[in-house]
Amino acid sequence: MRFGADETHCRSCQQLYAASDLDRYLWCPSCRREVKRRGSRWGRLVGFVASLGVATYLIVRVHPSPRYLMIYLLMLLLTYILTSRIAVSVTHGYYRARGSVLGGAATEGAE
Numbered sequence: 782m783r784f785g786a787d788e789t790h791c792r793s794c795q796q797l798y799a800a801s802d803l804d805r806y807l808w809c810p811s812c813r814r815e816v817k818r819r820g821s822r823w824g825r826l827v828g829f830v831a832s833l834g835v836a837t838y839l840i841v842r843v844h845p846s847p848r849y850l851m852i853y854l855l856m857l858l859l860t861y862i863l864t865s866r867i868a869v870s871v872t873h874g875y876y877r878a879r880g881s882v883l884g885g886a887a888t889e890g891a892e
């Protein structure tokens with residue numbers, strides 16, 4: 782294994798990695814995994830809250846009849862899928878723009 786020329790610092794955690802292990806934003810696999818983990822957590826939360834809001838609106842304002850129950854359930858499912866995907870994308874974009882996925886560890890060293 783060669784050292785030196787092909788190694789680059791991860792843009793998020795500043796650890797040295799082989800350049801081939803980093804993605805196009807210069808993030809290492811563990812930082813990418815952390816972004817995905819946080820994105821999926823926010824996605825589930827936002828999707829759940831949005832679905833709960835739509836369900837509340839349907840119950841309070843629309844008074845759904847049992848006849849169209851499957852359509853209402855499908856509406857809730859699609860609300861969950863759509864809003865959670867949007868939240869995942871926004872979370873990924875936020876951490877990529879911020880340049881670091883690490884909580885306090887990266888900023889403590891800089892200050």
Ligand SMILES: [Zn+2]
Pocket residue numbers: 791792793794795796808809810811812
């Ligand atoms: Zn990293």
